[in-house]
Each structure stands twice: as structure tokens, then as C-alpha cells.
Amino acid sequence: MSKPQTIAVVLAAGMSTRMKSDIPKVMHRLAGLPVVDHVLASLDAAGINEAIVVLGPETADQADRFAPHTTVVQTERLGTGHAVRVALDASNTGEADILVVYGDTPFIAPKTIKALLGWRQEGAAAAVLGFCPATPHAYGRLITDGDQVSRIVEAADASSDELAVGLCNSGVLVADGRKLKAWVHALKNDNAKGEYYLTDVIAFANAENDTCRFTEGPVDELFGIDTRADLAVAEGIIQNRYRAAAMAGGVTLIDPASTFLSHDTTFGTDVEVGPFTVFGPGVTIGSHVSIKGFCHFESATIGDRATVGPYARLRPGTAVETCAHVGNFVEIKNARIEEGAKVNHLTYIGDARVGKAANIGAGTITANYDGFSKSLTDIGAGASIGSNTVLVAPVTVGDGAITGAGTVIRKDVPDNAIAVTDAAQKNREGTAKAYRAQRKAIKDTKRKDS
Numbered sequence: 001m002s003k004p005q006t007i008a009v010v011l012a013a014g015m016s017t018r019m020k021s022d023i024p025k026v027m028h029r030l031a032g033l034p035v036v037d038h039v040l041a042s043l044d045a046a047g048i049n050e051a052i053v054v055l056g057p058e059t060a061d062q063a064d065r066f067a068p069h070t071t072v073v074q075t076e077r078l079g080t081g082h083a084v085r086v087a088l089d090a091s092n093t094g095e096a097d098i099l100v101v102y103g104d105t106p107f108i109a110p111k112t113i114k115a116l117l118g119w120r121q122e123g124a125a126a127a128v129l130g131f132c133p134a135t136p137h138a139y140g141r142l143i144t145d146g147d148q149v150s151r152i153v154e155a156a157d158a159s160s161d162e163l164a165v166g167l168c169n170s171g172v173l174v175a176d177g178r179k180l181k182a183w184v185h186a187l188k189n190d191n192a193k194g195e196y197y198l199t200d201v202i203a204f205a206n207a208e209n210d211t212c213r214f215t216e217g218p219v220d221e222l223f224g225i226d227t228r229a230d231l232a233v234a235e236g237i238i239q240n241r242y243r244a245a246a247m248a249g250g251v252t253l254i255d256p257a258s259t260f261l262s263h264d265t266t267f268g269t270d271v272e273v274g275p276f277t278v279f280g281p282g283v284t285i286g287s288h289v290s291i292k293g294f295c296h297f298e299s300a301t302i303g304d305r306a307t308v309g310p311y312a313r314l315r316p317g318t319a320v321e322t323c324a325h326v327g328n329f330v331e332i333k334n335a336r337i338e339e340g341a342k343v344n345h346l347t348y349i350g351d352a353r354v355g356k357a358a359n360i361g362a363g364t365i366t367a368n369y370d371g372f373s374k375s376l377t378d379i380g381a382g383a384s385i386g387s388n389t390v391l392v393a394p395v396t397v398g399d400g401a402i403t404g405a406g407t408v409i410r411k412d413v414p415d416n417a418i419a420v421t422d423a424a425q426k427n428r429e430g431t432a433k434a435y436r437a438q439r440k441a442i443k444d445t446k447r448k449d450s
């Protein structure tokens with residue numbers, strides 16, 4: 001008989017009350033990815049690629065983003081047992097095992113999930129993930145008899161002896177799906193909180209002489225996020241993990257503590273990252289790249305041997321190709337800086353192509369927006385854009401063309417042409433001395449009057 005698959009039920013109907021947020025707590029981001037997506041990624045890595053996500057009514061409109069997973073809406077939050085019942089009633093889970101996890105507990109590792117699932121392979125009807133937090137407080141306690149979990153008692157319903165038990169319920173549980181469905185239908189809410197406790201299913205299993213086991217999981221994997229402070233702690237944890245992984249993969253982080261990574265940041269080898277750099281989502285860095293400090297990147301790619309920063313901002317759609325240079329106080333958006341091109345100082349390049357080996361002078365601006373629509377600037381290979389050039393898009397500067405300093409380019413410049421704006425300079429001979437004397441006299445008068 002082939003092993004039945006496992007389907008996860010992800011409980012995510014909790015309100016954001018303690019977050020004081022209009023956004024559901026599971027949708028707050030850690031390293032650029034919603035908390036619940038970290039849980040789904042762990043499930044996937046553990047081989048569970050089918051999940052039913054239980055949403056609250058406020059999040060019902062988020063259903064599409066969870067595809068291919070299914071979602072159900074728990075209209076009234078009547079407890080964890082009720083949430084699982086709603087999920088199982090709405091889905092055809094057949095013979096599958098059901099793994100219950102929380103959408104607000106992002107660090108659960110695939111290894112821990114697999115260890116828990118192992119109990120089902122060994123014939124247990126249910127298995128619970130326990131942990132021993134330093135301060136058990138409000139957690140449910142696992143009441144065990146040898147290897148068997150006889151029941152789970154909620155802190156609000158526990159005796160003082162039961163509260164002295166250190167082994168707590170993480171909330172993660174796997175069970176025979178058919179049995180679990182029957183058990184959650186039999187739950188009562190005659191308890192301290194007046195809720196349908198999922199935890200009561202363990203007593204039901206014991207009453208049926210079923211085997212119930214537990215695995216003790218690492219405390220740091222079972223950290224749940226309820227508040228903004230929890231979110232900040234979780235961000236710190238995840239950043240440290242990503243920094244360590246980047247360094248282990250061959251990246252030098254000069255100051256790891258001030259380098260912020262996203263869940264999907266990728267690096268080649270021998271990349272050096274200076275302090276105070278933020279990698280937003282969607283950033284890919286090649287090999288032998290030098291990123292000076294104080295940079296901010298989002299949805300951008302940086303090719304091999306490129307140099308970027310300090311103080312560069314690469315916005316979505318930016319591609320800095322091999323050996324290109326992007327220097328200080330440069331903002332680039334939706335633009336390709338081709339191989340070996342240089343954009344070194346105080347420049348905005350938006351909606352543009354900067355051709356191979358072109359040089360962009362200090363203070364160049366692509367005027368890409370006329371207040372209504374965005375237009376493209378195309379700069380040819382080997383072009384040289386003089387300092388303080390304004391390129392009024394849509395406009396093309398041909399291969400090898402030159403623009404003079406301070407030029408406003410409104411018309412296309414042919415290949416190899418030099419474009420200048422003719423506003424003749426006037427030199428008024430000898431007037432500087434008189435001008436200075438006049439200014440000084442004004443200043444002296446003001447000083448006397450004050």
C-alpha cells in the first residue's frame with residue numbers, strides 16, 4: 001500500500017489585534033516575504049506541497065495569492081479545533097494525513113516537520129510537536145505517560161501540578177486525516193476559554209486506544225509572531241541566518257549587522273558588500289562584484305565584476321551588466337547599464353538603455369516623465385554624455401555620440417555626432433572687481449546696522 005500523502009492545514013485566521021494593524025499578522029513581512037509564506041516554504045522543503053490555508057474574513061480577498069494552495073475562510077474564530085474543522089469540511093482530503101501548523105510561526109524547519117511525520121510512518125494515529133520554552137506561561141502542556149501523550153491541557157484549564165510541566169504544545173500536530181475529521185467534529189467548547197480546542201483530540205485518540213507520540217522541537221523554531229516587537233525579533237533572527245548563509249557561500253560582508261538581505265537575494269562568488277546596504281526582494285548579484293556601502297537595491301541584477309556605490313540606489317527593473325560602474329548618489333530605475341558602461345556621479349537614469357562602454361557625466365538626468373507618461377531614453381554604445389546633460393525622453397543618442405556639458409537634449413543625436421545647446425556665453429571684461437566691491441559694501445552696511 002502506498003503511503004497516503006500529507007496535506008497541511010495552515011492556521012492563519014488570527015486577527016492582528018496586538019500588531020495594531022489593518023494588515024493580517026501573517027501578511028507582515030520578514031526579509032521581504034510574508035510570514036505565512038515562510039511557513040509554506042518550509043512545508044514545501046519538507047515535501048508537503050499541498051496546503052489548506054485557513055483565513056479570517058478580513059483576509060478572504062487574499063485567496064488568489066495562495067494558489068496553488070487552497071484557502072478556506074473561518075468566519076467566526078471559535079478556536080483552533082474549529083479552524084481545522086472548517087478546513088477539513090471544505091476540502092476533500094481523502095486518505096491523506098493532516099499536518100496542522102500555524103501561519104504565524106515562520107521558523108519551523110523542514111527537518112523538524114519530517115521528524116514529526118515520521119511518527120505516522122511508525123503507526124501513531126497522531127503526533128504532537130512539543131517544546132520546552134524558558135517561560136511556559138500560557139502554552140498548553142503535554143501530559144505524557146512514557147512515550148504516549150495522554151492529553152494536552154490548556155494553561156487556562158490546568159491544575160498547578162499540570163502547570164509545572166515544562167513540555168509545552170507548539171500547536172503543530174500530525175494525525176490520520178480520517179480520524180482527525182471525526183475528532184474535530186466531536187469537540188466541545190466547555191472549557192475556560194469557551195473555544196473548540198484542537199488539543200482535545202489527543203484525549204479522544206487515547207480514549208480509542210490510539211497511539212499518540214511527540215517530538216521535542218527546538219525552541220527557536222517555534223517562535224510565534226503576535227506583536228511588532230516579535231516581528232522585529234524575528235527579522236533579526238532571519239537576517240542573521242541569511243547573512244551567515246551568504247558568508248558561507250563566499251560573500252564578504254564587511255559589516256554583517258548593517259547588511260540587510262531578502263529571502264531571495266542571490267550572490268555569485270567573491271562579492272564584497274560594504275556596510276549599510278539593503279537588498280530588497282528580487283536582487284541577483286553576479287561574481288566578483290564590489291558593492292561599496294550605503295546602497296539600496298530592489299528587483300535589480302548586477303553582473304559579474306561590476307562596481308556599485310557607495311550611496312547607489314537601484315530600483316526595480318535595473319540591470320547593471322558585466323564590468324559596469326555605478327557610482328555615488330546615482331539612482332537607476334528600469335534601465336540597462338550595458339557592459340563596461342559608467343554612471344559614476346550624481347545621476348538619475350530611468351526608463352533607459354545605456355549602451356556598452358558609454359560614459360555618463362556627473363549630474364546627468366533622464367527626464368523620463370512628462371507628468372502623464374513615462375518615455376524611454378536610448379544611449380548608444382560608446383556615447384559620452386557631458387556633465388549636467390538633461391535627456392528629455394523619448395530620445396536617442398547614437399553610438400559614439402557626445403553631448404556637451406549642460407546640454408538639454410530634446411532631439412535625437414545621430415551616431416558619432418556632438419550635440420550642444422547654443423546659448424552663447426558673454427564675458428564682461430574687468431567687471432568682477434567692481435562687483436565684489438559692491439557686494440562687500442552692502443555686507444558692511446548690514447553689519448553696522450545690526
Ligand code: UD1
Pocket residue numbers: 011012013014015054074076077078079080081082083102103104138139140141152154168169170171196197198199224
Ligand atoms: C494554542 C494551543 C496551545 C499551544 C499554543 C502554541 C489550542 C487550544 N491551544 O494556544 O496548546 O501551546 O497554541 O502557540 O490549540 N487560530 C485560527 N482560528 C481560531 C483560533 C486560532 O486560525 O479560531 C490560529 C491563530 O491565528 C494562530 C493559531 O491558530 O495562528 C494559534 O492560535 P492562538 O490563539 O495563538 O493559540 P492558543 O489557542 O492561545
